[in-house]
Amino acid sequence: MLLYPVYALLFADTGLSVWQISSLFVLWSATGVLLEVPSGAWADAFSRRALLWLGPLLGAAGFALWVLVPSYWAFAAGFVLWGVRGALGSGALEALVYEELERLGAAHRYARVMGRAHAVGQAAAMAAMGLAGPLFAAHGYPAVGAASVLACLLCAATATRFPEHRAPADGTDGTEGPGWAATLRAGLGEAHRDRSVRGALLLVPAVSAVWGALDEYTPLLVRDTGVADATVPYLLMLLWAGVTAGSLLAGPAERLGRTGFAVLLTVSALALAAGAVTGTPAGIALVALAFGGFQLATVLADVRLQHRIEDGARATLTSVASLGTEAVTIGVYAGYAALAGLGGHAAAFALCAVPYLVTAVVTASARRR
Template sequence: MSMKTFMRLFCAFQFFRDFILVYAVDKLLFLERGLELYQIAILIALWSVMAIILEVPSGALADRWNRKNMLVLSGVFDALGFATWLFSSSFWLFLLGFVFLTIGGSFASGTLQAYVYDFLKLHEKESEFERIWGRGSALRLIGIAIAMSLGGFLSTRSYELVLVFSALSPLVVAVVALLLPQVKPITSTGERGYLTLLRSGVKQAFSNRALLRVFLYSGTVFVTFGVLEEYDQVLLSSRLGLPNSFIGIWLAAGIGVSGICAFYAHRIKHVSWRVLNIIAVVTGTILIIVALSKSLALLGILLLLCIFNGLVGVLTQGIIQREIDSDERATITSVNAFVVEISAIILGLAFAFIANRFGIHIGYGFFGVVVLVYSLANLVLRRFPVKRLLRRWGS
């Protein structure tokens, strides 16, 4: 398959992967179907736990079995999840939908990055990974922005219509994945079994100083962006009193800006760590400002976080893919996602406790402290390497 055809399919996959209209109103859907807020919180917590359990094993399965087939099944399971919600009116049926969505998400997480990198390496274009991945990330975020706008509008007419479109989009993803070429790992897994491959991938992940550094960054800075973007709408409403119509437009704009930054992130890949470290320090500082501010300047500050989010997602993936062996690529990428999930649960629960007790703006300040502490620790560790500890982890 030519690079041009591959790029078209990859971009289509990324666009429709998160072109999910119900994302704009999923919590409102749950409430409308009779769930209580505490039940929604339990569903989200269980979703995260299931994702943690499946994340790394699914990556190892992709390395051992077939990455293309995993991508196809990812779309099928996502479609089943949203189709289940279409008929759900109880906690347990919604949970079943989350089970399908977790399987679908874990089958694509790590697998897609590994598949794309090995395709590029097969064509001797692996140096363009950041550019290609950034373009795909940009289209994915644009798809989210459009879906959120459409989902909010269509939900005023029918939640069922929103769910139908949400279930159809993953089916498009499955069809696109079927059209992708088979790409085997550049380095064969030989006769190694699933568990052997899993152990080997995890061992490499935690014995490589560069990978550990990325995992730590992802588990603090990247998680900060992921958790807080869920609460931006609440912050803007409670602190600034902005109407929901404006907040929806602003959120879509923020996602669009993040997508543009992801698109161009490859241009600074040669200074990835310098940029990432600057982003960490600036992020921690402005989150402290968010905790103290109650002006319209918050709109600009949150938009800056969207810019950082777009850059960080691409640059960290580029570093990871260059550091790992082909036959364990999906496994180790999933280890990074595993770290992110664990950190998101811990920091997310801490944020929820602080925000509920002291106010959501103080919760943002909490994340500012976390990121600044990470930046200080990163500086110390760079000056005082912990080689002995790394050798112990790798043994």
């Protein structure tokens, strides 16, 4: 999506304040909060593949709105569509991949497969950032918007080719199934009964929400280092190189215990704070290191969750974890607007390292208990 490295700049250039930009991010997450769990139950009850190709079409419509009629309300409508897209894919993708691997007797490869899949996607994102710079310099926002719409259409076409061998739970295959409501109840009941599932559900938002929210503000952090707008995508490529490296390490790092996981979070948090406060392009390298660590922790948290879920409600419970992530993310957006208003983007990024230090301490303490 070529719009990624410049859409925060589009909002600012349209005249939006930091508070207005944050309100758009909150709307984006709120849409996910409303639809995460229902969409996971839909994926368990109906077709996961269908949700994966429908979502990108909605995203394409939203991005087209942004560049055709740039205004606060067009941005808001686009984020609602993007939020629906994210909710439809969240849970459905993880469940589809895990169960197709399990059908082949290869569920133990889930961490490696998903890590590589994330890495390929992040490499594509870096390529898009590299293309966004010259395309934006030559033709502005309409050109990067058109390219982003095309990317969404290609994503939808790709999703139609995913294999799906599970029978729908709603009886559309000619057999009786529990249906959407029963699937939702079964998934929530599993979380209520199984303490290990609850712990894995809580770990996902604890490691993924804050840095996922900060990612939306990275163009503004980079711009504050004094570089030209056309240079912003190239420094964002450095960030995504770190994220890609984190994804590729998911397979070997799956053996990390609680202590190793806590150390990973601590080192990443310190790198985030140190890189942000430098206020220079060189500091972005430390932020890239931090994002790589957080991405690795995010994949590992998802792996632990998938290994603990029973098959019937896998997408539902994965969506419950995503719901927690979206709820925390909304709080981060609101807090970020306040922190940035007081001390600027660098201070806001540095202070957002604190929750990871707390999570690291809780994780290490849980191991001792």
